[in-house]
Amino acid sequence: MTSVSYPAAQRVMVLYTGGTIGMQASASGLAPASGFEARMREQLTGQPGLSVPDWCFREMAPLIDSANMTPEYWLRLRDAVVEAVDVQQCDSVLVLHGTDTLAYSAAAMSFQLLGLPAPVVFTGSMLPAGVPDSDAWENVCGALVALGQGLAPGVHLHFHGEMLSPTRCAKIRSFGRHPFAALNRTGGVAKAQALPAQLNYCQARQLTTVGVLPLVPGIAAAQLDGMIDSGIQALVLECFGSGTGPSDNPAFLASLQRAEKLGIVVVAVTQCHEGGVELDVYEAGSRLRGVGVLSGGGMTREAVFGKLHALLGAGLELAEVRRLVELDLCGELS
Template sequence: MSAVNNLFVLYTGGTIGMLQTPEGLVPAGGFEARMREHLARHEVPAPRFVFQEMLPLLDSANMSQREWLAMREQIVAAVDQGGHDGVLLLHGTDTLAYSAAALSFLLLGLGVPVVLTGAMLPAGADGSDAWPNLCGALAALEAGIEPGVHLFFNGELMHGARVSKLRSDAFDAFTVLPRRREGERAAELPSALAYRQPRQPVNLAVLPLFPGVQASHVRALLASGVRGLLLECYGSGTGPSGDADLLAALREAHAGGVVLAAISQCPQGHVEFGVYAAGSQLRDAGLVSAGGMTREAALGKLFTLLGAGLDQAEAQRWLALDLCGEMAER
């Protein structure tokens, strides 16, 4: 762990740099000049940095796998070709935790720290958290942090593959909730998951279980060509085990090559199939436990595994192992 001296700043849009229009807040360019002016005027210590905008700038509600791949490509180029020893990514808050999780897996093995941050209020608004978040992230990078993906918000540096957004209108919107993280660590990473390896978009779906969920819902998702389905189960990984048609739909999906992953709907939950028969039957239908992973982490991990071209068996194997601290303490 060493101080960052040659920083790459990637601005993707988001509230932090938005400007007011008659239609509401919209992403706006020119944030580099505003950032440099603020740092100079307030004499904020910061490493030397190169600033780049990712065009088109986004409201992060429009984030997709395409943008995740574009961010990954620009970060890899900045480190491998540009010689940067740290990355600061400015991003909207709606999908900030999703992007932090996805990049945690897309950048496995990258030997520099990547810190994401954003703001609940634009930089020009009274009482905004934009500058405290940005300057706090810069201070953390300058002081030195471990390689890997992190999220800095409201004075706290958080693990990129564990963080979630819990509040929609408060400065302490993000947190890492206590979850049981007792998964088995991968002894080594497969070459297919190294950060330099190309990735492809993947058709994925998330389905929360609820009283009244039907097999037809699962089959409709399968008909769309999904390759991975993240099932948000009750409690410790249970579901309607008395619905034979639903279990049959899951077995059909698994037999067809779809990777089925299970997480808990509980904010501080984890999946442990063997506790209840209702969980064991989901396991027997082909679901893989994602342990204590968050929705954001499980989705980002599925995307990375399948986007790397792994087949069903290999994806299931690595899904069940901890790769970067998402399901085991490190």
């Protein structure tokens, strides 16, 4: 098999959102800080043997701890990426992001930027730049070097020398240099043969509301009703095993059916670290399918959450959203 090579990046836009990588001490602890561009230029200039593409820098506003990331911020980040590529003629983008929600944002951008003719790499660090044993510069330099060697268009997650698919990984550790890992999720389906024009990266997006509800033993319909009545447009239902839930609870099933009638898209994913959802294996799963729950297959929580925001935010008809949920758009189900 012949490996595919991609053009080396010539001009990279660095989008700095905040996060640990650029944090500095404050009276209340580490907090996002401006001035990272100057620190980055000083660091790279001090490594004359390092070969990286030319780059420019944009500081997003506000700078945030990634624990404060929101879907509204995603839309502004998406617009910044599109502007960098389509207006400022950058051929690649590097996003500096806090690690707590980095996998969520990278997965979300994978769907928000479908069709973008440029690679976008997310990275960050577990320790701030400049502190002893920090991983900040190795991740920044590693991402730039990878872009300089050529990457496929689409969104990537780079950390500690490893390139991961954002729609197939998650943050699994709160310490060390390897916080992210690819998850062994299964349950792939057919890839979408053609995407609606509304999903192309250059089309406008609307802000949407997606909820997440993990199932636990004894969960009551009232808890599900609270989510349904909160104004959500979609719900990620984190089920047991291969997609089972309280199938002998008529009130719970009735609430799920009510969600479908209200036009709320409910998608089941597994709570397990490995495997995926197969709703028709057990009766407890097939009953969920019977009241309108869709299968998330092997999608991670991060992937399905971002996918639902993208599909609903594109203004697609509800039937089309439901159809595309169960099809692979950018590797989330393959």
